[in-house]
Amino acid sequence: MLTTTLFEPLAAQMGGRVVTPSDPDWDATRQVFNLAMDLRPAAVALPHDVRDVVAAVDHARVNGLRVAPQATGHNADAHGALDETLLVDVRELQEVSIDAGARRVRVGAGVKWGRVAPQLSEHGLAALHGSSPDVGVAGYSLGGGMGWLGRKHGLQANSVTAIELVTADGRATRVDAEHEPDLFWALRGGNGNFGVVTAIEFAVYPVEELYAGVMFFPFERASEVLQAWTALVTTLPDEMMSWASLLQFPDAPFVPEPVRGGSFAVVYGAFLGGEAEGRSLLRPVRELSPAMDTFAMVAPAALGEMAMDPPDPLPFVTTTALLGELPPTGVDDLVAAVGPESGSNLAMVELRQLGGAFGRRAPGAGARATLPGTLSLISLGVPEDSESEATARGYLESLDRAVDRYRVGDYANFVMEPTDASRFFDAETWARLRRVKALYDPSDLFKGNHHIPPAD
Numbered sequence: 001m002l003t004t005t006l007f008e009p010l011a012a013q014m015g016g017r018v019v020t021p022s023d024p025d026w027d028a029t030r031q032v033f034n035l036a037m038d039l040r041p042a043a044v045a046l047p048h049d050v051r052d053v054v055a056a057v058d059h060a061r062v063n064g065l066r067v068a069p070q071a072t073g074h075n076a077d078a079h080g081a082l083d084e085t086l087l088v089d090v091r092e093l094q095e096v097s098i099d100a101g102a103r104r105v106r107v108g109a110g111v112k113w114g115r116v117a118p119q120l121s122e123h124g125l126a127a128l129h130g131s132s133p134d135v136g137v138a139g140y141s142l143g144g145g146m147g148w149l150g151r152k153h154g155l156q157a158n159s160v161t162a163i164e165l166v167t168a169d170g171r172a173t174r175v176d177a178e179h180e181p182d183l184f185w186a187l188r189g190g191n192g193n194f195g196v197v198t199a200i201e202f203a204v205y206p207v208e209e210l211y212a213g214v215m216f217f218p219f220e221r222a223s224e225v226l227q228a229w230t231a232l233v234t235t236l237p238d239e240m241m242s243w244a245s246l247l248q249f250p251d252a253p254f255v256p257e258p259v260r261g262g263s264f265a266v267v268y269g270a271f272l273g274g275e276a277e278g279r280s281l282l283r284p285v286r287e288l289s290p291a292m293d294t295f296a297m298v299a300p301a302a303l304g305e306m307a308m309d310p311p312d313p314l315p316f317v318t319t320t321a322l323l324g325e326l327p328p329t330g331v332d333d334l335v336a337a338v339g340p341e342s343g344s345n346l347a348m349v350e351l352r353q354l355g356g357a358f359g360r361r362a363p364g365a366g367a368r369a370t371l372p373g374t375l376s377l378i379s380l381g382v383p384e385d386s387e388s389e390a391t392a393r394g395y396l397e398s399l400d401r402a403v404d405r406y407r408v409g410d411y412a413n414f415v416m417e418p419t420d421a422s423r424f425f426d427a428e429t430w431a432r433l434r435r436v437k438a439l440y441d442p443s444d445l446f447k448g449n450h451h452i453p454p455a456d
């Protein structure tokens, strides 16, 4: 058991705070996005600037502690136990600078997508963010980043142009394709295993408008909607990214009025093109006559809220998989497991179309260069008590069984429990990640959410 006096010298050195179990705001500070998660590090350092991060890293190293970097706590569940670990939470690093002419953005590592995407939209630009404005740029980018424009432009990790971080020896550095290229490569996929990132610079793309929206169908029509959608996505160009979900919305204020408390089969799309072509591409699904259809030409800012993700922390349980295919019999099995007649209490069962640039290795790509498969599956239960949690876990297991034969891998950012991280990489990439780890962090100071140990 570590005493809080251990952190007094660090607190005296830092401009920001060090919060320990004896502080009144300990529980609030260590709370993460999943309210079912009880994160118990030795202490939480809240650096104000790079100098504070250096002090925190040095203090942990000298005192035999490990360091877990964190930005927003959206994937904190994967950490497992954080005994003898200083959580370095960069939430206060909030700088945002946009160079619209150069199509470059630099953000402090605590910045969430919701602070960046709307500003970019005003400049006719879009970043490769995902479904939630509440997710942090840092963890999202360091783990991959599967966003709305990814079939055209790939994973966000590979649009990152430079990373500023503090390494295990307490050195503040900026790495890019020319400077410490091995470390730059490893960071883009290797999450928090190589240092505490203080800022990220990335490329953004010109998008004045796009054809995007959601079609809502009654939940009872899940089977025909998913059958039509899985057939459709094999025909779509890289400019279109489409998702399909089974949604059982809570009766909660964050859910838009018309769908609050309702259950639906929905089809989303984001098309980098005009309305006529977008409509024509989606015709096979629209011919099923959605009950509500929000598709329109919109500014890229509209993508921020389109998935209707929960904006505030909540308790949840999940499962996920990357699928090589999902033939009609696979759709039948999925719908039988978690569809309208299953009694499922899962809030979301979401399929995202992959392929396109997700499957192509770009020159100079990082460790998470591509994602295998044609579809990504993620499902979420939001239990109210232990009984509904057990029920949700049962349905998640049924879903796993229904799609198991189509599974070709897993996407690290969607895996929210402790696991062997080698499963996310091919053998060559994993061996290289471990070699870079041995070079930059031989004593394994940094504990990323998905741990990469140094090579022996």
Ligand SMILES: Cc1cc2nc3c(=O)[nH]c(=O)nc-3n(C[C@H](O)[C@H](O)[C@H](O)COP(=O)(O)OP(=O)(O)OC[C@H]3O[C@@H](n4cnc5c(N)ncnc54)[C@H](O)[C@@H]3O)c2cc1C
Pocket: 033, 069, 070, 071, 072, 073, 074, 075, 076, 090, 109, 129, 130, 131, 132, 134, 135, 136, 137, 138, 139, 140, 142, 143, 144, 145, 146, 147, 191, 192, 193, 195, 196, 197, 198, 309, 310, 413, 414, 447, 448, 449, 450
């Ligand atoms: C509601 C919701 C919606 C999501 N939607 C998408 C989506 O559309 N597409 C997608 O790809 N993913 C999505 N995700 C997954 C998300 O990308 C991961 O959970 C990601 O890890 C979150 O990053 P974060 O910085 O917000 O969270 P954190 O939990 O703070 O960070 C996750 C991990 O990243 C590393 N990390 C974070 N900050 C730093 C730092 N400063 N220095 C070094 N390492 C750091 C650490 O290893 C940390 O444990 C979603 C998650 C949620 C909960």
